[in-house]
Amino acid sequence: METLYNFLFIALPYVALTVFLIGTIYRYKGTKFKFSSLSSQFLEGRKLFWGSVPFHYGIIFLFFGHLIAFLIPGTVIAWNSEPLRLVILEVTGFVFGLSALVGMVSLFFRRTTDARIKVVTSKMDLIIELLIIAQIILGLWIAYGFRWGSSWFASVLSPYLWSIFYLNPNIEAVSNMPLVIQLHISLAFFIVLLIPFTRLVHLLVPPLHYLWRPYQRVIWYWDRKKVRNPKSPWSVTKSQNN
């Protein structure tokens, strides 16, 4: 049992994070053409709405919920000190979880039934969608069966996650967790491991810089002013384009 725990809660996280880091950097640098969200809205637009929108809003809320509880557990515990606020947080999280589940299930349904979408579906798309569905179901199960997750996550699991990043893994707490929670954690690391091999890479390039850049973009290949001026020595700066 101890070997299994060591594998799941020490080896897997490190392997996952290493593969994730090296894999995504390689993919971004080496095969940039394949870096895309691979939208299929052009082939089918109506069913996508009922899948993509609830899934994305749900999963983004849950992602940041987990991230905040991991990074600043104190604030979550402080927020939860008032029972009403705890219930509000839990119910909200659960609703977003349901929304993500409904979205992902309908996306999976669309992917496996629509003739056009099947053409642009890879095996990895199906695998990752099934894993995400499983992960959301586990999460909802935990939220429903092991209350109140937001509090005990912040106080018990956040230290475990931190211990991984401090390179001093302490798995005592996770080893004593119920099986469902252990599965949820392991699957999370497994999904992180798979990110560089799936279309999930698009979550690493959210186009937020769009908010700050000017609307129009003009690229000069050469600085012609410098080229024309015989007095100033000029050096070629490669454009950022290729």
Added chain:
Amino acid sequence: MDVRSQVSMLFHLDKCIGCHTCSIACKNIWTDRKGAEYMWWNNVETKPGTGYPTKWEDQDIYKGGWEKKEGAGAIELKGAGKFKGLKNIFHNPHLPIMDDYYEPWTYKYSNLIESPAQDDQPTARPVSLVTGKPIDIKAGPNWDDDLSGSPDYARKDPNLENLSPAERDAMFQLEQMAFFYLPRICNHCLNPACVASCPSGAIYKRGEDGIVLINQKVCRAWRMCITACPYKKTYYNWSTGKSEKCILCYPRLEAGVAPACMHSCVGRIRYLGVMLYDADKIEEVASADEKNLVDSQLDIILDPNDPEVIEAAKANGIADSTIHSAQYSPVYKFVKEWGLALPLHPEFRTLPMLFYVPPLLPVMASLSTVKNKAQNDKLDPIAKKWDDDWLYDTSTDELWGTIDDARFPLQYMANLFSAGDTEKVSIILKKMMAVRIHRRGVTVGDLGDEKVNGALSDAGLTAEEADAIYYLTSLAKFDDRFVIPPAHREQAIEMLEDTADVKGSSGFGFTERPSRGI
């Protein structure tokens, strides 16, 4: 004054015969790839008609281009932009889907060869190029070709707005029907909505020549450009998950060769040349009031012979050879010197750099008021709402009468080319008519000097100008129609880095195989 150079285009619609050679030339070179089968970077539409994709001009549906809200000074993207775009990134409600264009297909020719001996003749069934399954073809490239007058296409043309019911019905009577062709490519706009809408920043305008391109490595399929372009000239490659658009054949341009669509044009309707413009004024011009839109868009183009402009251009690093090309640009002559051309749908506020000489032919012939019982009996009752006693008349004896009573309402042309201002179109048509009358005076000599000179002075042309227009319209040789600025090969090579691309690949400048992501 921030002088920049722009390779701009001019299409002379009077000469377009609708042969689609341009479309085929483009298709063969650029878009005969998986995922791009449905794309026509160059297409030719029959007008009136719904076009490709269906009703692309109707921005209530597609939300393309820029809009100026009532009372607001600045313009904003109608269907995309920083907040609207990011908000809709998971599902873009205004995205045209494949059925708005058409589902590409081929035929199962193997059926014809492999069919066993039987009583019935084997058929090659159409199969979808997307799913590979048999399909019923519902639309295809140029599905409404020459179908003006049909209820499904011409009557749904968005440009029929502002036309009275009588005018509309008159347009579609078989006896009076007229149509013309509208070839379209990317306009390589000065204020491109696609560039502004791209969340990844993958789309950019090339500083050197103003060509608008999509960096295939940066595009992440957020697909806002497809909504934002009011001309629907960015296309989504469903296979690679990247957007693509007309590249104005820049590898050819850099080698001094005309773009494929222009080079292959049978009617020689296409002209290409450099224009200098003042980049400082783009925002101001794009935000102009509706009634000043056309004028201000033409005002941004600078006179390449003006010493001040030349000095500012040189200071901005524009090569002498480019300035020289601008001085001989056929596009400049048509657009600015002679005032014969207008942009397509200036009200979209993208400042398109593709200009059109509106067609005179559907205007010239009209129905004149002559009592003719036999003719009247043939007319549909609806047409009689317009007038009971009209007769088909193709004589050009009347100078301006035919323009004012055109069987093709000027309002329709104005909706296409001048944001609804019929006066702008009328001036151009009068000039074109005056050139014809002048040439008729020269070659046939049956009209008399007084009439010819009267026509010229009415239109504001001199005989020399009329001859120059005639030459560039009818006799122009290849080098007159395409004045391509030297790209300076040593620099052009740098633009490309790797030119060893082959047919069937997409993009330039990198050797990674353009295959779909995992």
